Amino acid sequence: MQITIALAKGRLAEMAEDLLERCGLDVSELREDSRKLVFYDRKNDVRYLLVKPTDVPVYVDHGVADLGVVGKDTLLEAGRPLYEMLDLRYGKCDICVAGYAEKKRQEITSAVTRVATKYPRIAKMYYQQKGENIEIIKLNGSIELGPILGLSDVIVDIVESGRTLKENGLSVLETVCAVSARLVVNRVSLKTKYEAIAPLIAKMKEELEAEK
Numbered sequence: 001m002q003i004t005i006a007l008a009k010g011r012l013a014e015m016a017e018d019l020l021e022r023c024g025l026d027v028s029e030l031r032e033d034s035r036k037l038v039f040y041d042r043k044n045d046v047r048y049l050l051v052k053p054t055d056v057p058v059y060v061d062h063g064v065a066d067l068g069v070v071g072k073d074t075l076l077e078a079g080r081p082l083y084e085m086l087d088l089r090y091g092k093c094d095i096c097v098a099g100y101a102e103k104k105r106q107e108i109t110s111a112v113t114r115v116a117t118k119y120p121r122i123a124k125m126y127y128q129q130k131g132e133n134i135e136i137i138k139l140n141g142s143i144e145l146g147p148i149l150g151l152s153d154v155i156v157d158i159v160e161s162g163r164t165l166k167e168n169g170l171s172v173l174e175t176v177c178a179v180s181a182r183l184v185v186n187r188v189s190l191k192t193k194y195e196a197i198a199p200l201i202a203k204m205k206e207e208l209e210a211e212k
């Protein structure tokens with residue numbers, strides 16, 4: 001029974017390949033420098049799709065992929081009804097509210113806090129919880145520019161080392177949540193392909209335990 005795994009391209013790809021390899025899967029096709037988007041491990045009857053991180057939850061939710069590997073940030077933002085099976089413990093970072101430190105923040109004059117972010121859903125949920133009214137300004141990258149250019153008061157973005165913030169004169173003001181890569185499964189696939197999926201999840205769990 002073939003299973004399809006959607007993998008996020010970019011930062012998280014290599015670590016996902018390493019983990020799959022340690023679980024006995026053949027990822028050699030994935031490691032080839034090609035422009036292909038679909039890869040196979042024919043021996044283990046696994047098909048891999050290499051897609052944009054934000055598209056991983058889409059493929060898994062639609063059942064085109066049975067499993068997916070993607071960051072918790074992307075999952076929260078997608079808000080799709082997937083089963084999150086494992087915390088893979090790599091790709092670690094935080095989602096934070098960042099901006100100018102207190103002194104400069106007092107200079108903010110806008111009535112409603114303007115929040116620049118690539119994560120409108122997460123930002124909305126976070127401020128709703130706090131009972132604060134905000135205006136979201138959706139950006140797709142270089143989010144730190146928001147407060148610098150006065151486009152926004154703060155940002156909600158990923159912080160890993162903190163270097164980008166520091167080099168742009170900004171600081172973490174609040175931590176929204178911790179992020180790491182997760183294994184997600186389509187709800188129907190978990191039932192219909194249980195015999196193929198369960199051993200793979202068990203093996204991944206074993207590998208992650210051995211790492212501790």
Ligand SMILES: Nc1ncnc2c1ncn2[C@@H]1O[C@H](COP(=O)(O)OP(=O)(O)OP(=O)(O)O)[C@@H](O)[C@H]1O
Nearest residue numbers: 009010011012052053071072073091092093158160
């Ligand atoms: N320093 C970091 N910056 C951004 N993402 C990080 C960082 N550290 C870990 N991650 C994780 O890696 C994922 C982002 O990977 P990547 O940067 O390849 O994609 P992206 O820039 O969001 O995608 P796209 O190419 O679609 O813009 C995030 O969703 C997050 O889970």
Ligand SMILES: O=P(O)(O)OC[C@H]1O[C@H](OP(=O)(O)OP(=O)(O)O)[C@H](O)[C@@H]1O
Nearest residue numbers: 141142143157158159160161162163164
């Ligand atoms: O705390 P740090 O280690 O500096 O990492 C955080 C930075 O990395 C990410 O940007 P990315 O490199 O994905 O570029 P982007 O601005 O295009 O999103 C994120 O949006 C921050 O800007």
